[in-house]
Amino acid sequence: MKGNLTGLVDLQKVDKELQALEALKGDLPQQVGKLRNELNAAKETYGSQRNELTEIKKTKALGEVELQDFQEKAKKYREQLYAVTSNREYDAITTEIDAVDAKISDVEDEVLQFIEDEEILEQELANAEPEITALEENLDKTEKELNEKIQATEKEYEAFRRQRDEISESVERRVLYQYERIRKGIGNSVVAEIMNNACGSCFSSIPPQKQLEVRTMTQLIFCESCGRILVYTRKREAVAS
Numbered sequence: 039m040k041g042n043l044t045g046l047v048d049l050q051k052v053d054k055e056l057q058a059l060e061a062l063k064g065d066l067p068q069q070v071g072k073l074r075n076e077l078n079a080a081k082e083t084y085g086s087q088r089n090e091l092t093e094i095k096k097t098k099a100l101g102e103v104e105l106q107d108f109q110e111k112a113k114k115y116r117e118q119l120y121a122v123t124s125n126r127e128y129d130a131i132t133t134e135i136d137a138v139d140a141k142i143s144d145v146e147d148e149v150l151q152f153i154e155d156e157e158i159l160e161q162e163l164a165n166a167e168p169e170i171t172a173l174e175e176n177l178d179k180t181e182k183e184l185n186e187k188i189q190a191t192e193k194e195y196e197a198f199r200r201q202r203d204e205i206s207e208s209v210e211r212r213v214l215y216q217y218e219r220i221r222k223g224i225g226n227s228v229v230a231e232i233m234n235n236a237c238g239s240c241f242s243s244i245p246p247q248k249q250l251e252v253r254t255m256t257q258l259i260f261c262e263s264c265g266r267i268l269v270y271t272r273k274r275e276a277v278a279s
């Protein structure tokens with residue numbers, strides 16, 4: 039168990055080094071993620087507006103064809119009016135003309151609405167284009183900045199990762215499990231040294247009997263107040279130095 043506990047002390051040192059390297063990146067990883075999401079959303083909106091515009095243009099073209107047909111029909115009826123021979127015939131054609139004129143008016147309204155929608159969409163697309171370009175440039179720049187930071191610390195980072203793997207392998211699985219469990223909750227300060235009869239992390243006092251148990255470094259003992267794993271390594275370091 040002694041090896042396990044000193045392993046945890048070493049693991050914590052390495053985890054703090056890794057955390058410090060990670061901190062050098064600042065909020066660049068978050069910035070990249072945020073910009074990527076914004077760009078995707080902008081592109082998605084742009085794409086669906088483009089599709090919508092294509093549909094409107096198609097429907098508008100159909101309306102224009104329809105309008106032309108009705109206008110020709112109306113023209114023909116009006117020509118026929120000159121050749122009528124009876125009142126009944128005149129009334130019949132006039133009724134037809136009224137009906138066609140009403141249809142023309144409806145289709146004209148529809149086409150006008152399509153033209154209006156088209157203009158709005160075209161304006162929105164024109165506005166979105168420089169916004170998308172700006173987002174792309176910003177993302178590119180931020181990604182480069184992040185990559186430079188990653189590259190600058192890559193070797194050091196990898197060395198600590200390897201060291202971490204080696205230490206992890208030397209520690210019993212259940213002990214490692216406790217370490218990772220606490221780390222998940224409170225970060226890279228899992229192991230606490232006993233100092234001045236107290237937990238070195240939360241400073242709550244440790245009863246003498248418990249201190250003696252911790253000194254032997256033969257079992258997992260937790261601080262009752264903060265839940266950290268208690269260790270005592272100063273004697274070992276003193277001997278070593």
Ligand SMILES: [Zn+2]
Nearest residue numbers: 237240261264
């Ligand atoms: Zn504590």
